[in-house]
Amino acid sequence: MKNANANDSGLKVLVCVKQVPGSNNVKVDEKTGLLVRPKVGNKLNPYDLFALEEALNLGEGPSFEVDVLTMGPPQAKESLLECLWMGCDKAYLASDRAFGGADVLATSYTLYQAILRAGTFDLIFCGKQTTDGDTAQVGAELAEHLGIPHISNVIEIVGFEEEDANGGSRSIVVKAMQENLIVTQRLGLPCLICFDGDINTPRLPSYRRKKSVGTGEDAVKVFTLADMNDKDASHYGLKGSATQVQRIFPPEKNTDRILYDGSSEELANRLESVLRERRFIQEPQR
Amino acid sequence: MSVEFRKIDKGDIEALQNMVASRILVAGQINDDYCHDELGTAYGVPDALVRASSTLEVSNVMQYAYAHEIPVVVRGSGTGLVGGAVAVCGGIMLDVSPMNRILELDEDNLTVTVQCGVLLMELAQFCNDHGYQYCPDPGEKSATIGGNISTNAGGMRAVKYGVTRDAVRALTAVLPTGEVVELGGKVVKNSSGYSLLNLVIGSEGTLAVVTQATLKIIPKPEYSMSILVPFSSMGEAIKAVPRIIGAKVTPVAIEYMSRDVILFAEDYLGKKFPTHASDAYLLMSFDGNTKEAVVHDQEVVSDLCLELGALDVLLIDTEERSASVWSARSAFLEAIKGSTDLMDECDVVVPRSRVADFILYTHEIASKVGLRIPSFGHAGDGNLHIYLCRDGLDDCAWNARRSEAFRLMYAKAHEFGGQVSGEHGIGLDKKEYLSEVLGPVQMRLMRGIKAVFDPKGLLNPNKVV
Numbered sequence: 001m002k003n004a005n006a007n008d009s010g011l012k013v014l015v016c017v018k019q020v021p022g023s024n025n026v027k028v029d030e031k032t033g034l035l036v037r038p039k040v041g042n043k044l045n046p047y048d049l050f051a052l053e054e055a056l057n058l059g060e061g062p063s064f065e066v067d068v069l070t071m072g073p074p075q076a077k078e079s080l081l082e083c084l085w086m087g088c089d090k091a092y093l094a095s096d097r098a099f100g101g102a103d104v105l106a107t108s109y110t111l112y113q114a115i116l117r118a119g120t121f122d123l124i125f126c127g128k129q130t131t132d133g134d135t136a137q138v139g140a141e142l143a144e145h146l147g148i149p150h151i152s153n154v155i156e157i158v159g160f161e162e163e164d165a166n167g168g169s170r171s172i173v174v175k176a177m178q179e180n181l182i183v184t185q186r187l188g189l190p191c192l193i194c195f196d197g198d199i200n201t202p203r204l205p206s207y208r209r210k211k212s213v214g215t216g217e218d219a220v221k222v223f224t225l226a227d228m229n230d231k232d233a234s235h236y237g238l239k240g241s242a243t244q245v246q247r248i249f250p251p252e253k254n255t256d257r258i259l260y261d262g263s264s265e266e267l268a269n270r271l272e273s274v275l276r277e278r279r280f281i282q283e284p285q286r
Numbered sequence: 287m288s289v290e291f292r293k294i295d296k297g298d299i300e301a302l303q304n305m306v307a308s309r310i311l312v313a314g315q316i317n318d319d320y321c322h323d324e325l326g327t328a329y330g331v332p333d334a335l336v337r338a339s340s341t342l343e344v345s346n347v348m349q350y351a352y353a354h355e356i357p358v359v360v361r362g363s364g365t366g367l368v369g370g371a372v373a374v375c376g377g378i379m380l381d382v383s384p385m386n387r388i389l390e391l392d393e394d395n396l397t398v399t400v401q402c403g404v405l406l407m408e409l410a411q412f413c414n415d416h417g418y419q420y421c422p423d424p425g426e427k428s429a430t431i432g433g434n435i436s437t438n439a440g441g442m443r444a445v446k447y448g449v450t451r452d453a454v455r456a457l458t459a460v461l462p463t464g465e466v467v468e469l470g471g472k473v474v475k476n477s478s479g480y481s482l483l484n485l486v487i488g489s490e491g492t493l494a495v496v497t498q499a500t501l502k503i504i505p506k507p508e509y510s511m512s513i514l515v516p517f518s519s520m521g522e523a524i525k526a527v528p529r530i531i532g533a534k535v536t537p538v539a540i541e542y543m544s545r546d547v548i549l550f551a552e553d554y555l556g557k558k559f560p561t562h563a564s565d566a567y568l569l570m571s572f573d574g575n576t577k578e579a580v581v582h583d584q585e586v587v588s589d590l591c592l593e594l595g596a597l598d599v600l601l602i603d604t605e606e607r608s609a610s611v612w613s614a615r616s617a618f619l620e621a622i623k624g625s626t627d628l629m630d631e632c633d634v635v636v637p638r639s640r641v642a643d644f645i646l647y648t649h650e651i652a653s654k655v656g657l658r659i660p661s662f663g664h665a666g667d668g669n670l671h672i673y674l675c676r677d678g679l680d681d682c683a684w685n686a687r688r689s690e691a692f693r694l695m696y697a698k699a700h701e702f703g704g705q706v707s708g709e710h711g712i713g714l715d716k717k718e719y720l721s722e723v724l725g726p727v728q729m730r731l732m733r734g735i736k737a738v739f740d741p742k743g744l745l746n747p748n749k750v751v
Contacts, residue, residue, distance in 0.1 A: 022604065041577065043604045085601070201558040201610050204514060207588045207599035 007059040009160070013066045014121040015055050015088070016111060016142070017048040019079040020132045028250045044079045047127030049202035051195045054157060055125050056087045056203065065089045069118060071099055071110050080220050084213045085205035092118045096224040101238030103245075104133075108141035110236055113228040115146065118221070123172065124192040128153070136194075143192035150192035151185055153177045155199050158184065291357045291375050291747070294333035298354060302336055302378070305346040309337035309384070319364065320379060321372065324426075327630055328369025328714045332359065332379035339384045341458055341466060341497040348495065349464025351378055357747045358462075360491040362403060362430030366437065367631055368713030370490045375747045382432055385497060388412050395472045397455055399500045402432030409501075418503040421447035423539075424709065425616050432496050438488035440709035442539040442615075445531075445666035446573075449709065451487045458498035459486050462740040472500055485735065490711045491746040493739040507573035509580050510538070512602040514611055515591045516564035520544055523566040524642035526594040527665045530570070531638060533590055535583040540666025541569040541615060542645075547622060547662050551614040554621035559614050560607070564597055568665065569615060571602075618662045619671070626658070626675035630688055630715075634699040635669040635708030644702060648672055651694050655687045669708030696723060712750045720750070 022041045044052075055066045068083040070076050071094040080091035094114040102110060115121065124146070126139035136152075143150030151174060158173040171188045177196055187193075213219050225231060234240060260270050275281045294312075303310050316335045322328065333356075338344045351358045357377030364371055373379045385401035388409070392399070398420065400409060407427035413420045424434060424441035433439070435457070440449040447453075456470035470476060470483035486494050517523035523542055530540060545565045552559055570587060574580040588599040602608050623629055636644050645661060648670075652659040658677055663670040674691055676684050696706060696719040706712065706719045721729050732751045736743070 046604070046606045049606070201560050202607075204560045204600035204602060204607060204611075207513070207585075207601055208592070210601070 007061045007064060009059060009061075010063045011059070011065070011122045012120070013055045013058065013123045013125060014115065014118065015048065015052050015066065015068045015083070015125045016139070017052065017068055017070050017079060017083060017127070018045045018130050018133075019043070019070065019072050019076040020045045020130055028248050042075065042078065044082055045127055045130045045132075047129055047131070047195075047197050049127075050197055050199050051125040051127045051193075052083060052086065052088070053200045053202040054195055055123075057200070058157065067092065067118065067121070069094070069111065069114055071095070071102070071107060071114065073100075077220050077222075081210075081213060081215075082205050084219055085207075085209045086203055087206075087209070091220045092223060093220055094223045096226075096236075098225045098233045098239075099237045101241065102236065103241035103243045104135050104137040104141055105242045106236055106238075106240035108138050108145055109240060110228075111138070111142050112145035113230055114223050115142075116229050117223050117227055120190075122170070122189045124148075124190070126192065126194045128194060128197050139192060139194035146190075146192065148190050148192055149187045150194070151176050151187060152194040153196045154193050155182070155196050161186065291377055291744075292355065293376060294356060294378070298350075298356065299334060301350055302334060302347060305350065306336055306338060306343050309339070311335040316379075320361070320381075323364050323366040323369060323371055325367040325369075325629070325631060325715075328372040328374060330372045330374035330376065332373035333376045335379045335381055337381045337384050341460060344380065344382070344460045344495050344497050345464045345466050347378065347380060348460050348462060351744060352463050352742065355742060355744065357744050358495075359746050360432070360436075360495050362433040363405065363428050365426045365429045366433065366713060367633075367710045368707070368715040370437065370711055370713030370746070370749060371433070372714065374714060374749075377744075377747075380495065382495070382497065383430060385432075386430075389498070391416055391418075392472065396503050397472050397500050398503050399456075399498065400431055401498055402430060402435075402496050404431050405429065406431060406434060413503055414506060417506050419506045420453065420501060420503050422450045422453050424450075425619065427616070431499055431501070435487050435496050435499055436490050437709060437711035440664065440667065440669055442541060442571075442664060444664060444669070445540055446536045446538045451484060453502045454483065454487055454499060455502050456500035457483055457486055457496050459494035459496050461494050462742065462745045466497075467494070470500070488711070490713060490750050492736060492750050493745065495745070508575045509577045510571060510573035511580055511584060512539075512569060512571040512608060512611065513584060513588060513591075514561070514600040514602060515568045515570070515588075516561065516597045516600070517566045517568070517595065518564065518597060520566040520645060521642055522595050523568050524645055524665055526568065526591060526596070527641060528639050529590060529594060530568075530587055531666065533586055535572075535586050537570045537583070537587065537666060538573050539569070539571045539664070541663070542641075542665040543567050543569060543615065543618070543662045544660065547618055547660050548614065550621035550625045550660070551617045554624050555614060555617050557610075557614075560610050561600065568596075569611065570666075615662075622660050622673045622675070625660075626677050628676040628684070630674045630692075631710070632672045632674070632692060632695055633663075633669060633708050633710040634672070634695060634704050634706060635667070636699055636702045636704035638666070638668045640702040640704070641665055641668055641670065644670065644698065644704075647698050648695065651691050655690045655694075657687050657691055659691065664708070667708070668704070692719065699723075714749055717750065 019042045022043045066088050067090040068088045069092040099110050129136035154174045154176045156175040161171045169188050171186050173186045176183045312334050321331050357375045359373040360380045361371040383403040385403040387401045390399040406429050422441050423443040424439040434450050438451050548559050548562050572580045572583045648659050658675040661672040674688050700723045706723050712720050736751050
């Protein structure tokens with residue numbers, strides 16, 4: 001049977017988030033290749049907010065829990081506090097000098113190790129990508145470490161099924177956006193879901209909750225390397241990364257413009273043929 | 287008191303064609319969009335639509351029109367709401383939207399000089415790109431700066447930064463005779479005779495044609511944030527405003543909005559607002575040069591709001607959060623328009639201490655005359671945007687109820703020490719209420735001023751006075 005929400009379901013959801021630069025217009029110093037951090041500080045990765053909203057929107061009640069996890073420097077705690085102000089129950093921060101410089105492999109491995117310490121979860125939610133790394137791979141790699149099913153580009157949670165026809169475990173039904181179609185998929189729990197962007201309007205942090213959470217000394221649990229099951233530093237950070245960044249440079253901006261003159265009808269026809277030539281629109285499929 | 291003017295003939299068209307390199311359209315070629323404004327209550331077809339591209343062209347057209355006694359109505363984007371840019375007496379419609387160049391950024395004097403057809407959104411972007419802020423922030427971003435100056439547009443940041451008038455240092459204006467005058471200057475102070483600059487600002491194209499403006503800018507505040515504060519009723523929300531104003535921190539903006547208007551905006555934009563659990567909200571913003579200072583102000587106001595019965599205070603501190611709330615706020619007018627077949631509006635301004643009483647009074651009027659009257663507006667400066675929705679009424683019932691509602695509202699605004707319009711202007715639609723509120727002496731002075739600038743009464747005839 002499908003249920004639209006998870007009120008008092010006993011479900012535990014973990015949302016993975018990241019703190020990113022506060023402005024989306026981060027510039028790269030062309031000489032040094034370093035990111036020029038804007039003055040506006042940091043913020044929660046906007047894509048993660050859609051995942052967080054899906055989680056918080058799933059249900060309420062004492063036995064429904066949404067926790068949040070990030071890996072980052074100590075100041076990443078600010079972003080976790082913000083998640084608590086939005087309604088999350090518990091927050092976990094994986095933070096250690098040994099975790100610095102991690103690529104997607106080392107990042108997802110660190111998150112995996114942190115999850116082993118944080119507890120067991122029925123659902124793990126991730127955003128589509130971050131606005132500073134843009135790889136869109138951490139979610140899927142994390143699921144591989146955990147050995148659970150996963151799906152990307154999810155646009156909607158359809159509901160839950162208590163048991164399937166084969167007597168299997170509880171499952172979730174989601175809709176995912178593929179290249180040319182929307183797939184409705186059922187995944188057994190536990191599973192990991194990466195959400196698409198712009199699928200909801202994330203709620204705003206509450207000042208009331210901010211005041212009750214306080215500075216978060218008790219609210220945010222920190223995991224260092226010493227807390228992990230795997231304490232081998234070579235599996236984390238730069239040392240545990242399979243890839244190395246050679247160079248960072250700003251992408252070339254294409255500002256080509258074509259101007260056409262003519263009547264509205266001529267312009268419309270011209271525009272249509274250009275869009276067809278460049279495959280932005282296609283002949284209807286027969 | 288409508289005056290008959292002569293119609294434009296073939297000779298006039300030929301003469302005008304030469305002046306503006308044939309950028310002229312005549313009746314039959316003129317799109318209906320040029321016959322009304324954004325609200326569409328006034329309607330008039332110009333005899334000719336002339337697109338001017340320079341002060342010289344405007345001057346030549348004005349000189350010709352003056353000599354041949356042809357009325358002239360100036361038009362920018364046509365986003366007005368009171369019929370100000372509608373050619374109700376025919377004649378020439380002077381479209382100045384092609385004059386859309388940003389001419390100079392003067393970083394020594396903190397001014398930007400623009401042609402009158404520059405759009406507000408273009409000006410804001412330009413200033414932002416250079417690390418500055420043009421302070422006035424009217425909701426209609428596709429309006430031209432010339433139109434903003436003509437109505438002395440206010441906008442949302444008026445609480446802290448004032449209105450368009452406060453940001454205009456100098457104007458180039460063309461008089462009805464075609465003479466070009468430079469009013470004001472790149473000076474911070476000015477005590478040099480009557481301020482013709484300030485007479486032209488807010489004169490709704492009845493005294494002169496503004497072709498160029500030098501505007502004050504400030505270094506862009508380094509940090510800004512907003513809060514959205516839900517209250518259980520509109521009365522509670524608005525009653526908090528004078529206390530907030532008195533809390534010795536100055537928010538940039540204090541807007542109020544009701545749940546029904548938020549739902550219209552969701553429908554109109556096809557996007558959800560971050561919350562609509564409550565019936566009434568205050569939306570406030572703060573800015574400054576350090577995050578600590580801004581957060582301090584925000585916390586003072588947030589604590590006060592909670593003390594005054596706010597259900598919560600929601601924090602808006604990123605580009606995305608800001609966009610999700612302020613984009614809806616910017617769409618309220620269009621959204622209410624989309625909720626009915628026809629609407630009329632009232633943008634009275636009352637002392638800030640009377641805003642709550644006035645809004646509650648509009649609710650009384652709504653049930654008394656039988657009209658739906660949604661509203662939103664600038665609680666922080668007392669300027670309300672109140673909309674009367676026709677909702678399928680027949681002409682007779684609509685006109686009767688609308689007149690009655692307006693009569694009651696303007697009388698109450700007057701009683702509270704308010705004014706007819708906070709920022710939309712008088713145009714054609716609010717003339718009768720202006721003379722009722724200001725009385726014969728002030729109207730006589732205004733008509734005298736009009737006669738000095740425009741002795742033949744050719745510039746935007748039948749408007750304001």
